[in-house]
Amino acid sequence: MTTTATPGTTTATPATTAATKTTTAATPAEAPGPAPGRAPVPVLWLALLATPVAAAANAPVLILPDMAASLGVGTSTAAWLVAAFAWAMAVSIPLLAGLLRRRGLAPVLRLSTALLLGGTLLVAASPWLPGTLLGRAAQAAGGAGLVAAAMSLAGSARRMGVISAGFGMLGASGPLLGAQLSHTVSWRLSLSVSLVSLLAVPAVSRYATAPAASAAAPQVRFDARGAALLTVLATALVLLPHAPAVALGSAAVAAALLALHVRRRPDGFVPAALVRSPLFVGSALLALALSTSYFTLLFAVPRLLGDRAGWDVTAAGTGQLVALLTGSALSWLLAAGSARMGRTAVRTVLVATGTLAAVLAVFASWGPLLLMATLGGVFGATGANAVLSMQAASSVPDPQRPTAIGLFTLCYQLGGAFGPAIATALVLGA
Secondary structure: OOOOOOOOOOOOOOOHHHHHHHHHHHHHHOOOOOOOOOOOHHHHHHHHHHHHHHHHHOOOOHHHHHHHHHOOOOHHHHHHHHHHHHHHHHHHHHHHHHHHHHHHEEEHHHHHHHHHHHHHHHHOOOOOOHHHHHHHHHHHHHHHHHHHHHHHHOOOOOHHHHHHHHHHHHHHHHHHHHHHHHHOOOOOHHHOHHHHHHHHHHHHHHHOOOOOOOOOOOOOOOHHHHHHHHHHHHHHHHHHHOOHHHHHHHHHHHHHHHHHHHHHHOOOOOHHHOOOOOOHHHHHHHHHHHHHHHHHHHHHHHHHHHHHHHHOOHHHHHHHHHHHHHHHHHHHHHHHHHHHHHHHHHHHHHHHHHHHHHHHEEEEEHHHHHHHHHHHHHHHHHHHHHHHHHHHHHOOOOHHHHHHHHHHHHHHHHHHHHHHHHHHHHHHHH
């Protein structure tokens, strides 16, 4: 799923100029980053901090029957372990990005570590589905905080590209890794691979220490109502494929109430500057579209390879894994060259690649062309996550960048909820 899925800039824009001018009035503690006199966090530490959650999100894909049998439930019921993880990732990233903005890096790392450890203990020990569901949700929330921290510390599209490419690669490898760990040791170990992220926490804490809060800076009261309304809206959107009528009505009500709240509290949990920024809104919506397309292809192409090209399950799975790894690696090249290409050229490449991938999936019947659709889908999605997140963050002052990245990543994560449902309706359910 993320799937499961948040600052520097790639090009100089009026938004970034405005951000520079207004940053001096912000609370220093709200802008996490390297401490004075320290080098930026090495990007490999950031990748290690953020990317194992992608493998953990996809680890159950091939072992759901084993998990269901162990817990004494049906496979369809055990699939809620995947949905719970995706939901917790989606709603937790903006919440923990808000904590990062208000309190700095150290509290986020501590809370995320506690959630990840506590959730893993529940997954390892609980013999019942409810306890395991709670553990998976806690694991996802902890992973979301580490993702928010890593993305906020990336600082450039090139460094963000390393993190995003790592997401794609580990996400692609997650099902196979989960199956191997399950068959060798236990399915519970398969669901605990995100613990590897904790190896990076001490290093990131050493390199990136948020400045102390300024006594002269005003302390803004936490916007609990805005956070609650955003959580309800995100939850309704995640559940949209499973209960369309109820989820759509709930999402409409939550969106209307959130819009009214933003007008009353323009500096709250969802800043009005973000909602009104064409750069942020355009970046987030394009990322949502490309993410939805990618996750649709991820689930649909293996079936299409069998139906149209006559490939067996092993050949289809191996071919798709190679395509996903290749597309994820190529997306880093786009991120690395995005500063020279310019915003319009990058978006043109992303839109063209995503469109071509969808067209190939609809019309191609030759196996390699269907794999090219998968490659194009993951290239577009991971490239968008790397480059567009930096563009979205550049639309606001520095103190609000963690919030911008959190909300951007929420939009990207929603593709992990919509894509599989679309694939099921169009291909898997046929």
